[in-house]
Amino acid sequence: MAAGSVEAGAGAGASDRELVAARELDAPRDLVWTAWSEPTHVARWWGPRGFTNTVEHMDVRPGGAWRFVMHGPDGTDFRNEMRYVEVVSPERIVMDHVSGPNFRMTVTFAERGGRTTVTVRMTFESAAERDRAVEQFHADVGLRENLDKLGEYLGATTAARPPEEMVVTRVLDAPRPVVFEAWARPEHLARWWGPRGFTLSSCSIDFRPGGAYRMVMRGPDGADYPFHGVYREIVPPARIVFSAVIGPGPGNAVRTVVTFEEEGWKTRLTVRQTVPAMEGAARGQRQGWTESLERLADDLAALG
Structure with a gap:
């Protein structure tokens, strides 16, 4: 269904302030875009393994806010807020995570003959902030698992959806x-x-x-x-x-x-x-x- 990796550091195609991940998904670009932009879909796959979500507000447009609560496996709630900077359907989403740790997430969707390559780039304010996010919040693992869950969710969705x-x-x-x-x-x-x-x-x-x-x-x-x-x-x-x-x-x-x-x-x-x-x-x-x-x-x- 999907293949890819998380990169960190300039030598791996990312700067020392970034985490970058890419996946090739066996789903058309419009469907992948919908999975990122509709709250009923996002709530079903977002976050690392073991986490669930409650989407409180999602206004997918430049200047719009996305507020959600991630529920951890131990019952701990993590409140999050994103602010959309750029939305170009179905090609690109840029949003700022403003509830700490602060970073900019840039997501691109490239069509590949009926499949879609999703690339996610998380840019932090400094290399130290990126390292802190990795050490304290396991941001690199979370990013990888996030895209893994997206691929698994789209596999179930496309199997259920008639092609006509x-x-x-x-x-x-x-x-x-x-x-x-x-x-x-x-x-x-x-x-x-x-x-x-x-x-x-x-x-x-x-x-x-x-x-x-x-x-x-x-x-x-x-x-x-x-x-x-x-x-x-x-x-x-x-x-x-x-x-x-x-x-x-x-x-x-x-x-x-x-x-x-x-x-x-x-x-x-x-x-x-x-x-x-x-x-x-x-x-x-x-x-x-x-x-x-x-x-x-x-x-x-x-x-x-």
Whole structure:
């Protein structure tokens, strides 16, 4: 599943202030990125062996904070806080550990023919600080075990995830900027999002790359279906990419790519979405999106 090593010292490809580790993972880059950027996934693999996590807050954008508690095998809690400096999906994450010991962590994701090489570089304020982190906190062992656990987690996740992708296309009788706008504002989404008979009872979106959203669909029987995610890419009026967490457990985060293509005065809208691992979820996935796009077409027609 994974192979790699932890390096320390200039002679091993790292400066005397750094620890560096790399792993080649048998998983596509988008999935590896999701494992680093979605709290439901990070909580399941982060930390050395024997540790578990409680993620209290995770805002994956420059200036955003990640606060979590690592629970040690002996019951000791270790509070941590990271501050995101740079986020370039799905290529690079830079974050500062500000709760001691202080260091900058730079993570890069390189695609290798369906596999992904993850490189983690921890840069401390001085060589003495790096040595103290190794001696007192076993940072070198923790870094190695952290990537080992990531590889093991992704192995379980990819095994559970069907490889197929769901694709739905519809030509809408409206110009591309108008169709794009229907995806960009909560008041527009509330008019058409969801299958027939469903309403969008709650819709909060931060429509920008790195922005989060939370929605609740309400079914005809009154049951609520909450979901949330992050906008990964927004290119007006051509493309939107976002993640969605639709249920607990590994394999239940999906990636959706929406493209908008001009066809004269009309717009060809295509939705591509990975198939979730939740049992039975794929059965209604295509029908749900088909009916949602039918409602979008009705809404655009009503707007004239």
